[in-house]
Amino acid sequence: MLLVKLGGSVITEKTRLRTARSAPIRRLARELKSVGQPLLVVHGAGSYGHILASRHRLNEGDSSPGKRSAAARVQADVRNLDGLVVDALNRAGLAAVSIPPASVLVLDDGKVSTADLTAFLEFSSMGFTPVTFGDVVRDLRRGVSICSGDLMMLELARAFRPNRAVFAADVDGLFTADPKLRRSALLLESVGPKDLGQIEFSDRSRTDVTGSIEGKVRRMFEIADHVGECLIVNGNVKNRVRDALRGRRVVGTRVVRGP
Ligand code: IP8
Numbered sequence: 001m002l003l004v005k006l007g008g009s010v011i012t013e014k015t016r017l018r019t020a021r022s023a024p025i026r027r028l029a030r031e032l033k034s035v036g037q038p039l040l041v042v043h044g045a046g047s048y049g050h051i052l053a054s055r056h057r058l059n060e061g062d063s064s065p066g067k068r069s070a071a072a073r074v075q076a077d078v079r080n081l082d083g084l085v086v087d088a089l090n091r092a093g094l095a096a097v098s099i100p101p102a103s104v105l106v107l108d109d110g111k112v113s114t115a116d117l118t119a120f121l122e123f124s125s126m127g128f129t130p131v132t133f134g135d136v137v138r139d140l141r142r143g144v145s146i147c148s149g150d151l152m153m154l155e156l157a158r159a160f161r162p163n164r165a166v167f168a169a170d171v172d173g174l175f176t177a178d179p180k181l182r183r184s185a186l187l188l189e190s191v192g193p194k195d196l197g198q199i200e201f202s203d204r205s206r207t208d209v210t211g212s213i214e215g216k217v218r219r220m221f222e223i224a225d226h227v228g229e230c231l232i233v234n235g236n237v238k239n240r241v242r243d244a245l246r247g248r249r250v251v252g253t254r255v256v257r258g259p
Helices: 022-035 050-055 065-092 118-125 149-160 193-198 213-224 240-246
Strands: 002-006 039-043 096-098 105-108 111-115 129-133 135-139 143-147 164-169 229-234 253-255
Touching (some): 002 022, 002 149, 022 039, 022 065, 022 240, 039 149, 050 065, 065 096, 065 129, 065 135, 105 143, 111 149, 118 129, 149 164, 149 213, 193 213, 213 229, 213 253, 229 240
Parallel strands (some): 002 039, 002 164, 039 129, 096 129, 105 135, 164 229
Antiparallel strands (some): 135 143, 229 253
């Protein structure tokens, strides 16, 4: 079993509301098909989720009517993006089925309270490719909150112990600083908790309601605990996701488990 997350910045124009990047979605769908192994696919929300979720502070609880409509709007938007991804995967021949987090998981103050992953197990054992994504979900304390695709990666990694988890990002991997801001930033071949000190995290990703890059990297350390290998690679480079999933040596960052 292989686990892959298609990052929101690869499959959408992150700063343009509800704008999908159709060509990369189609290419990645073909790459995933060509891997030829059972897959669990997760994707980010990109501009279908983060812009409105951050504008309406959907991660901070309270269920005023305004917030409720915004939550419903964002939930509908991420489903529209998911429809595009699932459609591309089906056209590529993967028999993709969508399993929205809001239907199978409840949070409590942002942490998982209950998760029923039976649908993933059963669809997967029939040869389907389950697809899930960052979503607006119920939260016992906050009313609703945001479940990131990364949290779904962790839940699936824990439950299925895949051989490999691959994160498709819009850069080559994790750098010592933001490579889009600093030309001297160096790509880290491997990163573990003890390396965090040498990374300069910028707060450029303010619209990212699911947290900072540092928080995402910390989540990856948790994921690395449950998988054979955990990698961040550039999803914009043709065949890199395919090769990484196949276990070939590719440019990227290997995330190693914590102590
Ligand atoms: O893009 C965020 O998921 P992510 C989900 O995986 C929403 O962090 C609704 C903003």
